[in-house]
Amino acid sequence: MFSREEANPDNFIEQADIPEWARDALSKSIVLLQEGKTDAAFEKLIVSEIESRQQP
Amino acid sequence: MRFTRVRINNFRILEDLDVDLNQSLVFLNGNNGHGKTSFQSAVSWCLYGENQLPQLDDINVGLVSQRQVEENPGKGIFPLSVEIDIDFVEQEQKVNLKREVQWNVEKERAVPGSEKFVVRVSSTDKSSSTQVIDPGDAWVDKWLPIRFKNFFLFDGEQMSEFFDSATRLAVKDAVNEIAQVDLFLELKRRYADLAAGYETARSKLGSSGAQNAHSKWQSQLKLLELVREELVSELDAVRQKETELNNVVKALKNVEGAKVIIENIRRAEGERASKKNEKASAQRRYEDALLEKAQFIQLTQVFEGVGKTVDRAKAEGWYPIPFDIKAMEDLLSDGKCICGVNLQEDKGAHNHLTEEIKKRRQAGDLGKILQDIFGQVQITTAKFSIESEGVEAASAALDNAERNVDLVEENLRGLRLQVKELLAGNTIEEAEELANREEKLSRELDTHRDQVIHLRDNEIPRIEKTAEKAEKEYNKLTKKDVESEVLNLKREIAESLSKSSEQVYEQAVERVRKALENSISEKFNKIIRGDEFVTKIDDNFAVQTLAQDGKTAALSSGQNMLKGYVLTIAMREVVGLYFPLLVDTPLGRLSEEFRDELGELLTEFVAAIDDSMDSQIVFLMHDGEYTPYTQDRFVGLKPKELYFQWAVPKKQSVVGEGINPEWFKYSAWKDRKAGKI
16 A cells, blocks of 8 residues: 555655666655755766766 | 534524433434424535535425525524534544534525634644634545545445445545655656756757857867977978078078188189199209219219319320310400400510410420310309209208198198088089079978968967957857756656656555555455355446356346445445435335345444444434344444434424334334333
């Protein structure tokens, strides 16, 4: 059974067959979305992902 | 969630109703026309307002109590309200919903005023205060959204039409809601918009052409390198030509000097020839003199003999050798001697001469010969003396001539050396040829110098400027490329996240759908004995029941009704809908067999209600549905039994507890009362 508590976004993200980095990014994105953040916050997250990819 | 209490004021025939529903299973029974449908409509109106009650328009019934309107024409305002108390266990809340509207009754006509809908929410923990939500639609939209109304507020007699498009949409909405589709769709859209924005920004940067710019830059650098090489080459050429020209100029100057020297050499050579001639002449003279001297030496021996002879002749008196007697005689006759003596006057001399003439005459030829020889000796001796001097002079002259020749030779050597140095090993002809090249070399040098100036002052700065410009352009474009690359990377990530968002909700929807399918299949197969069905929720969210062969099962109307109930319950379990199940005529069209099966289903459902998933079933049943047999099916669940009763004096419906006493006139209830059932 999917209760509303169990059917939280993080659970679905965790269970989804998507890249690991996207999992983390989407979890953070959900928080940004729920906090009503603007595009700048999402862009920051994207930039952060780029920077993490550029780490040796 | 359960409805604990419903209060109704002037809603159709329910003028003053206060019903306690605080139990998991409530049977609110009543005969047709006694208020069941009005009760359900009142609940529906409270939650969603009049516009969500189309069935009321169909039967042309107004909301406000018609009796009040009819009996009190022109009496002014009648308040209409429905109030529901809810125990929202899952959210630990107590909620009160109240919708009200003032009706203005003018003659026999009622005109509604503006509606007011307020929701009051208080937490069940002791500390919290009540929160008023006005209008309360937001709360209802969140917890009892109208799109799910069909799953808790429906008419059992309409269940044959349960699986229509509205239900499909409701299933879709419910599944999407539990799968958080809206949230992930918003993320998908958000990231898609960002990706589009990045792509737009990137497209505005345009095609950079950095590669072309790089090629241009590199070609300019290559050109610069070549031109610089050319400059170096030209500078070398200039230096070489300058050297050549210097040599030529120098050669030109030297040639003039050399020419003078060469002239001197020629003169010296002439002088040398002359000196050599002189030397040869002196040599010959010297050699002649030596020869003559040698001859004289030989003659000297002769002369010694002659001398002796002369001495003897002198002794003998026949010497000196007589002069020419005739001449001596002429001399005597002339009287004058060449020696200045006057023979006429000097008798002695005259006599001597006469004596001499006499002697000579006496000496005859011998004397004469001796005289000649002696004369010759004297001449030779004189000549010897002269010749000896000549030999010495000739020797000196020869020495001098030899010295002169040596001097001239030395002078020549010096001159030739000078010429050699001046002409740097060249012949005078070569030097002259070089000199002739001066003009040509000057022209060539000027050309090279001009080229150097052109390359240095024009060409190289021009190419450097072009190269610099090309480099700047390349750097600019490269920078643009970097920017473009970053935008592209951002776009890729945003697109990936958009895509991942989609994947998350698609997979979530699939899981929820699968869970719903499994739940429906399990429940349905449990109550429908005999057949095994498989439930599939297709892409359009139509709930399909398939037989074992995979084909759509042909369900009876009763089976379809049960399937509807199964779906509503499965929706509560799987999708997490908290709604109470408030069904009018829930068993109306079910046969006894299916009523048993429904009873089994609902018993299980109610038995599963616990604190974490509180729920409620409120069945509004007429006398044909709620029979002792029905009662028996649910008796283990200890339902709350209520009934509507028509209060004749007031022309309104009221609610009583237990079984409507009027129903005991029916045989079944009589039998139950008699203990026969």
